Amino acid sequence: MKKDLIVYISYPFCAGQCRLCKSRVFPEEINGRYLYPDALLKELDSYRDALEDYIVRGVWLGGGTAGGLFDESIPHLLHTLRGEVEFAPDCELTLKVQPNMFNAYTVTQMGRCGINRVSLDYVSCSATENEAFGKAWVEEAMRYFGQVLANTGATLSMDIIAGLPRQTEHSLAQTLRQALKGSPAQISLYAFTGAGAADPEIRLAQAAGILTAGGYEETQPGRFALPGKACRWFALERTAECLGLGLGSESRMDGLLSVNTDDLPLYLKYADDPEKIVSKLEKLS
Numbered sequence: 001m002k003k004d005l006i007v008y009i010s011y012p013f014c015a016g017q018c019r020l021c022k023s024r025v026f027p028e029e030i031n032g033r034y035l036y037p038d039a040l041l042k043e044l045d046s047y048r049d050a051l052e053d054y055i056v057r058g059v060w061l062g063g064g065t066a067g068g069l070f071d072e073s074i075p076h077l078l079h080t081l082r083g084e085v086e087f088a089p090d091c092e093l094t095l096k097v098q099p100n101m102f103n104a105y106t107v108t109q110m111g112r113c114g115i116n117r118v119s120l121d122y123v124s125c126s127a128t129e130n131e132a133f134g135k136a137w138v139e140e141a142m143r144y145f146g147q148v149l150a151n152t153g154a155t156l157s158m159d160i161i162a163g164l165p166r167q168t169e170h171s172l173a174q175t176l177r178q179a180l181k182g183s184p185a186q187i188s189l190y191a192f193t194g195a196g197a198a199d200p201e202i203r204l205a206q207a208a209g210i211l212t213a214g215g216y217e218e219t220q221p222g223r224f225a226l227p228g229k230a231c232r233w234f235a236l237e238r239t240a241e242c243l244g245l246g247l248g249s250e251s252r253m254d255g256l257l258s259v260n261t262d263d264l265p266l267y268l269k270y271a272d273d274p275e276k277i278v279s280k281l282e283k284l285s
Contacts, residue, residue, distance in 0.1 A: 005054035005253075006236045007081065009040065010063030010246030011096075012264070036246075037073035039271035041080060043245050046272050050253070051085040057240055058233045062096035062119070063248065075113040092232050094119050094157070099145040107152050117185075117231065118149060122158040124167065125178040132165040132196065146182050156184045157231050162207050163192040163200025172203050176210045185229035187211060189222045257284050 013033050059081070061074065078093070094117040095110070124130055125142075149156060158179055162172060179187060189207050191200035208218065216224035220234055244251040248262040259280035261267055270276035 002053055002055040002086065004057050004236065004240035005051075005085065006058040006060070006233065006240045006242050007056055008063075008242060008244045008246075008249055009059065009061045009077070010244065010249040010260075011036070011061060012063050012247045012262075035268050037077060039268050040077055040245055042272035043274075043277070044077070044081060044084065046274055047243065048084055051243075054085055054241070054243075056081075056085055056087045056091055058092045058094070058236050060094045060096070060119075060233055061115075062094075063246060072109075074115075075109055078113040078115075092117055094231070094233060096121070100141040102145045102148045104148065107148060110152050110154065115154060117155045117157060118152070119157045119159070119231075120145070120184075122175075122179055123161050124164055124171070125175045126164075126167070126171050128166050129161075129164045129171065129175075133161060133192070149182075155229065155231075156182060157186040157188065158182070158184045159188050159190060160207065161190050161192050162203035163197045165192075165196035165198060167198045167203060169203075169206060172206060173210060176207060180214055186219075186223065186225040186231045187216065189224070252284060255284050257282050 013036075059078070074095075091114075093113070093115045095115045096119045098121055123133055125139075127139075160175060160179060176187075189204055189211075191197075191204055193200055204222070208224070211224040212218070216226060217230075219225050219230040223230070223234060225231070241254075242250065242252045244258075244260065247260060247264060247267050249260050251258045257280070258274070258278045261277050261279045267277050
């Protein structure tokens, strides 16, 4: 019997570093961004002989916001991955996005590569709270995102931050009301604990109460889903082995934990040589 596998594909480029994010990310305009897809393919090829005994149950494209890679690169990468390892018929493929990353072209590409879940960095519907968090908020982009997403058939997940600087009971309730209008299958709540945090534990409890009253169930701490629609990735993280591809990604396979370098030039140069790009290797307990 084949072993369950999830595949995490790191895309370490983003418009800016959010104050809650601990990943190393780079500006989207950096030159290495355009060399990165080929490096991912080289790293994947180095695992070819190790994937025969696995079946993929979930794929997550994130790390920064992988929607920024959505040209021909993602369909080509996923097509190559499917050629290397078996995918389960109900495999969950999740793409991490920002609202301004969606257009008609995105919809076409999603259809080409089978992405069936979108994870949106919603954060807050307040422009001042997003600014304090390190994000820009454009209401028109969010409205357009909702219109375009409706044409994909993909399931929507959202991330919302509780305890942001300047966040109040009223503004958090408003954020949740706006989020629920998009009928997300799942909402993940995160507490902001940095400088200027506004009662994160109180705001988390408030958000949990609103979501529960709205018919959501807490499937894991901080993760709320409509009945039967929870994102399976988070459950699979506990039970399946994991192949991590890309900068800073982690793999847990065959009893070993390996962590890739977060040195972008090094990764781009040696992506096809695991011995040179792995910065940490140890046995799993």
